[in-house]
Amino acid sequence: IDFDQDGSIEIPIAKRDKTDIPYPGISINPGYNPFEQEKTPSSRIPKSAQTDQKHFSRWEELYKGTQLLLKPENQDVAPQDSGWSPKTLEGSSFKKVLQLKQKYILSPVKSGLMLIDQRRAHERILFEQFMEVLKSESAASQQQLFPKTIELNAGDAELLKNISGDLLSLGFDIREFGKNTFVINGLPGMLAVSSPEVILEKLLEEYKNSPVDAKSKAREQVAASLAKASALNYGTELNQEEIIHLIDRLFACAKPNYTPDGKKVLTIFSLDEIEKLFNR
Template sequence: LFGDQLAENLIEIDNPCEGIRLHGYVANPTHSRSNNRQQYLFLNGRHIRDRALQHALGEAYRGLLLTGRYPICFLNLEMPHAQVDVNVHPSKQEVRFQDGGAIYSQLLGTLRSKFLSTDLVARGDVQSLTARGNEDEIAQSTPQTSELFQWAKQELGNTSSTESSTPPFMAFDTRAVGVREGQQYASSPPTIAEEATDLASEAKGTDFLRVDPTSSPVGTAHFSPSALQIHNRYIVVENDEGLEIIDQHALHERILYEQLRDKVLAGELERQRLLVPEPVDLADSEAAAVLENREILARVGLEVEPFGGRAVLVSAYPAMLAHRSPAEVLRSLVEQLLTEGKNPGPRDVLDELMHGMACKAAVKYGDRLTLEEVASLLAQRHLAQDHHHCPHGRPTTLVFTRDQLDRQFKRI
């Protein structure tokens, strides 16, 4: 039951807004797919495909998923039939919304605010960590999630029939409870995730599991977590729940990225102006990329001018990278420009540049940190909106609850 990683990591979404209700589940960003085939979107219970909504979903997960990974969702939109045309395509999978923009914003806004209020930390568990390589197969490996997927697939198979067999997962199957517009919802059976949580809390509630704080040699460290840097890479922190292992580079990068993003979007980034502009020689393709993206580079503090041929002149560069030479800063940003996929939007380019700068400015994997530096890093993480993921979507922190440790040591 507890191997059921996906079910435990579904986040419930329920947002009724001006007659349109968005309801269902999205996966914690720790669970993603290499394609978008596990994005199940329904409109009034009927399966649909909609590029705009898939895009909104991708935007909501921006910065939370690795490049090339796609979110998983099971979402149903309920809206008055008059506000949508379902007859644009014979298969009825494509629909046309009267106000597509509003639905796009509702989906994006609902997920964003949900993520901000949700603890998105990666739940570590030794078994799942060792099996992480084939996370796409998790659906097949555990009975509960495979039932869920089977149900969803079955829904796809018979979208035209109004009567289907009772799905094992009916939290948002409106037909099963006979809901029409404006009618109240019958209570749904508990979902797999809820059941798992119930069992988990039952287990936690067992008295013999409680540790007598006075018998614990390290103390329970409720108010001042003790932290330890290991292998010049990771910081191990004891907390109330258990322990956290933090990737020092990923966390620092995240914090710097958010600070940078706030400043760049507000146009308040500090830049260092060079008294004597510095010419930098580049390859043809690099010089072209730089000049093509001059305006975006200026937004992240790097000001360049053409200098004839393949050379460009750097006249200002971001102050946060002042410990590096202007040529080095330019070269690393050019690299970011060139690794961007084909036809990126300006926001993608800007994001990629900010990732690159945050990465360059952050403490490195392998840097020995002083106690003060560790403390300052830990103090700053609560300022970041999402300190659980680095800007590339990798987790910054793994959590091992004491309950999980007890299980692994066969104490429960």
């Protein structure tokens, strides 16, 4: 700009040999829905599963040279062997997996074919994470935008009061709101549920049906009951990435073979057993 000129502004003229400057545009995704929750492998499993994926994908080295603990939490004697051991994992690859009837996960392993119950696997993962949270007492609470009110019978209301301390340590924010009535203001940040009152009712029911009565095991049973109430339901479809993510988390557990109440999580069909099925 030449300020010596009287009231006129010099505007440079674009040269023809230069590429024209394009008009700014807006990229629109016609399939975007702002109300649809994004589906990620971590949306249905604990958030801690988002830690170093390379670490979990190298489970062969993680378990090499270690001894597997087979005894479930509430049993004094180890149940029947499921056929799995750390050596079973060596040389295996979970890159090719199959979900059967939205209930089981099939994966080839070095010694044969491994069959995993996906709900029980998720239950084991949640239980061990809840126990870690109870020990550290550092759970984050996800506050509800619209708190839910739940009315219980006298027995369940008393039970909820008795275990409220452990629930608070897990991240629950539950307040009394009249006789046998409670308001759920917050849930553990690791849980992604749309009906907190349903989860709470399931937790109380599982706790009542638990065979464990010792006070020393009360916190453990709260974690086990919450894990069972929050685990993936049968009929839940998982994509390949979610399945591998679930398997990685399972074999990062201290006791991947069994649920806290002693139910088998996985089993191995050896090559010999498969051969016998074909009369070979």
